Amino acid sequence: MKYRALGKTGLIISEVGFGCIPIIRLPADEAVRVLQHAYGQGITFYDTANAYRDSEAKIGMAFQGIRDKVILATKTMKRDAAGAREHLETSLRMLKTDYIDLFQLHQVAQEKDWQSITASGGALEAAIKAKEEGKVRHIGITSHNLSMAIKLMKTGIFETIMFPFNFIEDAAKEEMISLAQESKMAFIAMKPFAGGAIDNAALAFKFLRQYPEAIVIPGFDSVSSVDEVLSFYEKNNTFSEQDNAAIEQVRQKLGKQFCRRCEYCQPCPQGVAITPAMGYPIVAARMSPAVSVEFSKGPMESVPKCVECGVCINRCPYELPIPEILKRNYALYEQHKQA
Incomplete structure (x- = not known):
């Protein structure tokens, strides 16, 4: 492992x-096993979020006693100071630590988000205060736009x-890199x-390793998936x-169906949470039906509000047939609710 x-x-x-x-x-004991295996293989940077259900708690269990050996990053999607502070305190408790190495304001994709975060009483204010108190060491931000x-x-x-x-x-x-x-x-x-x-991990990392400036954070759910990705770094690229x-074949296949989560389609005039609802099949592929339904309930229950007005299609830079995809995703969600 290089550092x-x-x-x-x-x-x-x-x-x-x-x-x-x-x-x-993963069950808690298996999650701890995977996390500790990753650490044993040299991985020291772990990224999570308050919204990722029990992810933080599992990390806290895995790294008790070696907190100073790992770098922990977490996130909040709250836009107000009080909400961000509440998320931070929850993260500290779950992670069993008194400081977060990197606290990130999550998915700032629209101007209204930025205005809320930077306003008096906004989430940035809470993050800066927490840094002054030593509860946060560094502040970052994430976006899909x-x-x-x-x-x-x-x-x-x-x-x-x-x-x-x-x-x-x-x-x-x-430009970004x-x-x-x-x-x-x-x-x-x-x-x-x-x-x-x-689904081709080798191809994905062949591409990514052309950009060594990028710090890549793949998701792992097994010891074998950790070992597979790390094996790519043992080879010449x-x-x-x-x-x-x-x-190019994969791009062509996904081009008219894959949502990039840029949020240009938002806001929906009818209140549909388009972006997370568009991603439901990916969520479902990574979790059990019951967990997927619970995790995505809010946005998926907004889908029936769609009246197919076409506003989202006109805004989408990728010309995706958004109402059609939403209908299909909602049918899958309903199927999972019955499972």
Whole structure:
């Protein structure tokens, strides 16, 4: 395992991190086993969120007694100071720690989110106060919207930016990665498998390893999945024309069905939570039906409000047939509710 600086934070982390959504579906003892195996293989950077059910609690159990050996990152989607502070205190309790190495304001994709976060009494205020108190060491931000992410990077407020990066969602390679390097800001690449849409791990990492500046945080749910990804880093990376052709085939297949979560379609005039509802099949593929239903209940119950007005289609830069996909996803959700 190689180690590197996390941007200008001064923290040193493993070149491969661990995205902790998948451990939601594991029994606690198995999750602890996978986490401890990853640590034994040299992984020291673990990313989770308050919203990821019992993920934080499982991490807390796994790393009791070695807290100073790991770098823990968590997130909040709250936009107000009180809500963000509540999430932080919950995270500290669940993770069994008195400080968070990296506290991130999550999924800031629209201007209204940014205005709420930076207003008096906003979430940024809570994060800064927590840093002054020593409960947070560094502050980062995440987004799925390219233009907003670049704006956030240019504020100079944050030390890390987390953004989707894989061979389907590769927009970050044009400006974000170089901007991060110029500003000494860590670029954390989430969703290396496009949230589960890419099933060829070797191909996914052949692409990603062309960009060593990116700190990749794949999700793991087994010892074997940890070992598989780490094995890619033991080999020389040669990216071929055949690899390009294979990637193009996957892109073509997913092009008109895959939601990039950019949120350009929002807000829906009828109140449909389009972005999370579009991603329901990916959530369902990573969790049991019962957990998927509970995890996605809010957005999925908004889908029947869709009147197929077409506003979202006109806004979507990828021209996705959003109402059609939502209907299909809702049918799957209903099926899971009956399971």
